[in-house]
Amino acid sequence: IKGVIIPDNVHVFVSRNYGVTANDKVNELIFKLFVATGIVTLLVWFALGWRPALVVLIVIPIVILFTVFSAMILGLTIDRVSLFALIFSIGILVDDAIVVIENIYRHWLMKEDTGIAVSVVAVSEVGNPTILATFTVIAALLPMGAVRGMMGPYMSPIPTLGSVAMMFSLFAAFAFTPWLANKMKPSMKQLKAAAEKEHKSNERIGGFFRKTITPLVENSVLGYGFLVSLFVVFFACCVMFYTTAVSVKMLPLDNKSEFDIVINFPEGTSLIDTVNLASRLAQEAKKFDEVVALQAYVGTASPYNFNGLVRHYYLRTKPWEADIQVELTDKTERDISSHEIAVAMREVMAPIAKEAGARIQIVEMPPGPPVLQSVVAEIYGPDAQTRRQFARDMTEMFEKAPSITDVDNLMQQPYEIWRFEVNRDKVLRKGISIDAINQTLEMAMGGFVVGDLKRGSVVDPTYIVLQVPLSARSEFSRLGTIPVQSPSGALLPLSELGDFVKDVEEEIIFHKDLRDVEFVTGENAGELAAPIYGMFQVDDMLEDYVAPDGVEVDHGFIGGGYFGPPATSHQSGFEWTGEWTVTYETFRDMGGAFMIAM
Incomplete structure (x- = not known):
């Protein structure tokens, strides 16, 4: 259409093509699906021989095809999450088939007969235990389906397709595996040779365990010492979270080919000032070698994605609001991740924006469900004046926290x-x-x-x-x-x-669950790029804080708004949301479901 509908002097650049991104992700997962299948097949070949390995190699695609067909019946799409569910299930899909074929071989050796009748007896012997083991695995997967909130729809294909795959693997183990084993049965001589090889391998492994475990059983000092050391190692691992030797994060940072620079001036700022800052920041962004294109949207809403939908980017139409979309080279063509580029760009642009009187946010595309921002404090209070003053004080605390950056709030300045x-x-x-x-x-x-x-x-x-x-x-x-x-x-x-x-202009009044609320927001920063560390830092600042209505705000992990909003709005209080809510709701729902399953 160039030169026909689009004039020759108009430059056209495809700023977003999520079809290509999704296709690359799916192709990567499909490749890993083949890799996982190959690894499982090689392990079975090494442990049991090429015939059982061939049986497993045939059974896995059959089970996956039935699972994909079930996904179509259930209305699930074959996307990144459902493909991950299949990859996750491959290791346990072959368990039933391995148990059945191994018991058939054992009975053939015991009876020295490879007839069908012997195979039937072998399958019936392990039938009930195999069914019970399969339903145990399903019971372990189903709690993931109990997750509510934003993570619920995101995770639901994993327990659904995983459970369906396990049911079909059980059917394949009883229907296809015995038939294939009889069609590709080895000779008795080959069976005895394989049994002798396995016996020698078991003796070597058994000798190692006898030398290791026997002293722990016979010597009480060694036994109790080993038990105590297990507890010490366990609690030492838990302490690593407190000492930040190991950081905790719900989802890892993704390496995308785009991110946004969100510009917010005080309300009432002219469009000219916003355009000037957006132009200056765009010029700074061009200095990065990894940047291939920029699109600036000043005083008008930019085309929004799922992340922008949650963050209300479609409402950003005021003269003092602007977005710059930054396009990067493909991750295969650069040595650093998009997060590292975003951090470097923030260090350059934040002082420029502060000098101009604006606030900026470097918004990266989340690997999981999007939220309003990574760290969000919802502020409640008895009246608008108290609530907004508490929100201003909380904004100052956010700015002092080392692990929080891009601090802002949704309160409207008078203009x-x-x-x-x-x-x-x-x-x-x-x-x-x-x-x-x-x-x-x-x-x-x-x-x-x-x-x-x-x-x-x-x-x-x-x-x-x-x-x-x-x-x-x-x-x-x-x-x-x-x-x-x-x-x-x-x-x-x-x-x-x-x-x-x-x-x-009248100030905006936000409501949540029929209660007046203000929002203070921030992003993760520093080496500890997880919301919980910034929240702990703000909690420490609240120890000596007295709210505008004269009350000490409840804080701390137990009563400090981590697990829900304050019981009343008659005094100042707050609730932590953002990524923390997704994390907490996921583990809460899964933990409860696991307790029921156990």
């Missing part, structure tokens, strides 16, 4: 606006409705859609918007000359029906 104040007496005398005046102003300011142009079968029509030129809109004296039609047909200038007055 001046112009509004048209209608002279109701004149309007009533002239018989003109308030709606007619509002519609006239809407048409003048560019918010009135006259119609749309339908070109072929386009999804989004081209709207016809009526708007007075900017030169006229910027002068109230000229806006006052806009005529308003009365019911009698007479045209009256707008200036005769009211006046333009300066006012202060």
Whole structure:
């Protein structure tokens, strides 16, 4: 379409192609599916021989095909999560087949007969234990399906497809495996040779365990010493989290080929100031060799993805709001990850934005379910003034926390606006409705859609918007000359029906679960790129803090808003959300389900 619909002097760049990204991820997982199948087959070949390995190699694709068919019946798509479920299940899919074929070989050796009747007896002997073992594995998988919240739909294909795969593997072990074993049965001589080889291997392994375990059983000092050492090692591993020797994070940082720079000026800032800063930051971004393209959206909403949907990017249409989408080279063509580039870019751009009086956020694409921001504190209080002051104080604490960066809040700063104040007496005398005046102003300011142009079968029509030129809109004296039609047909200038007055924009009131709330947000920073560390740091600052209403805010891991909102809004309180909520809800629901399963 270049040169036909798109002029030759217009540069076109594909800024987002998630189809390619998804295809690469799926291809990578399919490759790992083959790798996992190959590894399992080689292990069976090494332990039992090539015939059982061939049986396993045939059974695995059969089970996977049945599982994929079940996914279609259940309405699940073959995506990254469902493919991960198949890869995760491969190691346990072959357990039933291995148990059945190994017992068939054992009975053939015992009876020195490779007949079908012997095979039937062998399969029936391990039938009930194999069924019980399969349902035990399913019981271990199903608790993942109990997860609610954002992670629920994300994780549900794993227990669903994993359980289905286990059921089909059980069916394949009883239906296909005995038949294949009889079709590819070895000679008695080969069976005895394999048994002798296995016996020698077992003797070597048994000798090692006898030398290791026997002293622990016979010598009580060694036995209790070993038991105590296990407890010591266990608690030492747990302490590593507290000492930050090992950092904890719900999901690892992904290596994407894009991220966003979100710019927020104080409310009321002119579009020119926002454009200037966005242009300057874009110039800084171009200095990075890994950046291949940039798109800036100033005063208008950028095309949003799932992450942007949760973060409400489609509402970012004010003159003091801007987004810069940064496109990077493919991860295979660079030596550093997108997270490292984002950290380096933040160090360069944060001082520039601060100097201009703005706040920026370097937003990376999350590997899992998106949240409002990585670290979020929801602030509650008895009244708007107390609640907002507490939110300002919490914002300062966020800024002091070493593990939190890109700090901001969703409170609107007071700024001046112009509004048209209608002279109701004149309007009533002239018989003109308030709606007619509002519609006239809407048409003048560019918010009135006259119609749309339908070109072929386009999804989004081209709207016809009526708007007075900017030169006229910027002068109230000229806006006052806009005529308003009365019911009698007479045209009256707008200036005769009211006046333009300066006012202060009302503050936004956020609600959650019918309670007034403010939001303080931040991103992870530093080596400990997990929300919990920044939350602990803010908790430490709350020890000596007294809220504006004179109360000491509940803090700490037990009562400090980690597990739900405060019981009442009659005094200052807060709740931790963001990535922490996803983490907590996942382990809470899975833990409860595992307890029931056990």
